[in-house]
Amino acid sequence: MxxxxxxxxxxxxxxxxxxxxxxxxxxxxxxxxxxxxxxxxxxxxxxxxxxxxxxxxxxxxxxxxxxxxxxxxxxxxxxxxxxxxxxKPAAWSPSTTPLVLVKRALETHDSMSFTFAAADQAQFDFKPGQFVTLAVNIDGKTHYRAYSISSVPQQKQLRLTIKRVPDGLVSNWLADNLTIGDSLSALNIAGQFNSTDCAHKSKLLLISAGCGITPVMSIAKTLLAHNSDADIEFLHCARDKDNVIFHDEMQTLLAQHKNFNVQLLLENSDGFASYSADVNAGNNALSHQTGMVSTDVIQQLYPDLNQRTIFLCGPVGFMKAVENIAQESDFDMANFFQESFTPAADNTQQDQISSGATETSVMLHVPDFAVEAEVIQGSLLLDALEKHGVPVIGACRAGVCGSCKCKVTKGSVKSTSTETLTADEIEQGFVLACSSTIEGDLAVALS
Ligand code: FES
Structure with missing residues (x-):
């Protein structure tokens, strides 16, 4: 978004x-x-x-x-x-070459980094901040999920950092089952939230929470590697120190780059106390304070806020709070870029959409796949299509990747995101199935 x-x-x-x-x-x-x-x-x-x-x-x-x-x-x-x-190594092509897992590394108790190489040793070209869509076969059924890339471009390895979520089918399966040497297919690398396409100043404020640190870390590392004049402030929010993904990696970057500064904001005061004890004992620790993100915290930490470009990624509620703070601070929103990758099983947007479902039945037609089915009015179009065997791909399930794009040829839906659609596509009736609820009898095509 x-x-x-x-x-x-x-x-x-x-x-x-x-x-x-x-x-x-x-x-x-x-x-x-x-x-x-x-x-x-x-x-x-x-x-x-x-x-x-x-x-x-x-x-x-x-x-x-x-x-x-x-x-x-x-x-x-x-x-x-x-x-x-x-x-110059050939660029990886997801349509022809699978990914092979070469390394697994636990980042926190519930998040893990998976490092892949291309089966043909090609290098990975992408824009820092983008995501890759994996095709994961579980019990004979292929599931598509988009995961942000946490490594830097033009390397022969690609790192994805994935957090377990309650009932998160694919993320939990990967953590429990994917072992070194296993291969996975992928669909593409994409994403508009990236530091190449989003014009930015040399002074940046990167803000993340939880697993939202993943694309932001790719942006930070790439800028530090190639833009020595960049002035990068990094604010990361987590429950406590044990839940800070890339803690040691940020310490290393901090030691290597004078133009990089990290601040942790820890919710849990117990964790904060223990972290402070680490600092007092002379152990390595990142600069940190306790509390939630607020206007006071942001303005106190970043008095030059309006001279910076903000890249923000985290859960939906967190991002809304930061957006409000920026607006209250008269921040020029042309310099504000954000993206949410709330895991599918914990997707507030979908919960909000689905809560509008009623018990009234309507008809769903998908002529290309001979589907004529009764569905519940108000239900999520993506769920209805998947339930009736239509091979729609719901990679992010959050309205940001565009993989679930389909065309409404008759009837209407109510959409909460048209993020990846052009004005022409919207005019022609294209919608994002993951962000659209069925309002009445509906006919849909996948292209
Ligand atoms: S699944 Fe990504 S936009 Fe719908």
Whole structure:
């Protein structure tokens, strides 16, 4: 639910381009040659030195060296070594290559990081803050779920950090069953909440709560790796220290980057006391205070709030509170980006929608799949489609990923999110099934 999706004109990461790799490769070669040669190099001698070092020859005959150097073969060979396309790993394609689990790591008692590699060793290209949709087969049925990526782009590994939730079918299954070497299919990487497309200032305030830290951590790590002039404040809210995901990783980043600052806001005062004891004992700890997010806390911690861009991710209620604080603080909401990935089994939005269900029956038609079924008026369209075997994909189940898009061809629904739909699509009757309730007799198509 990003409040603005203005494409960024400033954020492409130049250091990721092959050009830098080329210059890195050239420098050591030339430097080695100078060190191994006692005499200052004249312009004419420079090429033979290259030839000498590359060939490993022990000859001191300058004529031979010049002769060798003159061969275009050497120059071609050197150029090929530096610019060879194979130096840039191929990008992972979810439509052809499964993910293979290479590492599991417990982050807190109820959250776990899963690190995947592509089966073909391709690298993962995505925008920091985006999510990947996994296809998970449980008891013969495929379930689709979107999970935010917590690693940085253009690496050969992809990390997802997933929290268990009560009755969370897929997240709990992954935690209990997925083991090293197992493969999973994926649909795509997507998401408008990312630090590439969302134009931002060099001063940022990243705010997260609970598992909402996942995409925000990807944004922080990528910016720190490639934007040395970024000034990043990170506020993370959790119940207590034991529930802080990436606690040690944030400590490491803090030690490595002067332009990075972390503040924890801990709800539980018992946990706060124990954490304070850690600090008093001289143990490593992040700066922290107890309490809930509030206007006073935000304004006290960030007096330069209005000079920053905010990226926010967490549970729906938490995000609403932060949005209200920003508005009360006269924050320019053009610099405010947010996304909620409340787990499906704990989805307040769906609970609110479903609570409108009545006992009146209406007809649901999906001609493409020969479905003609009675459904309860007010029920969630996604639930009704799934119940009657329509292969709709509900990846986030929160109205942000767009995977459940379908077209209402007759009748109407009541929608709470049109997040990923264009004005044209809305005009044509497209809706998000996870965020729409059935108002009366309805006909639907999947495309
Ligand atoms: S399931 Fe993601 S928008 Fe509906």
């Amino acid at each position: 990003s409040s603005s999706n203005t494409p960024s004109s400033t954020l492409s990461p130049p250091v990721l381009k092959p050009l830098k790799l080329n210059s890195k490769l050239q420098a050591p070669t030339l430097s080695t040659l100078k060190l191994s040669t006692p005499k200052p190099a004249s312009p004419k001698l420079t090429p033979p030195k290259l030839n000498f070092a590359l060939g490993g020859s022990s000859s001191t005959n300058s004529a031979k060296l010049s002769s060798k150097l003159a061969t275009p073969k050497l120059n071609l060979s050197l150029g090929e070594t530096i610019t060879k396309p194979s130096l």
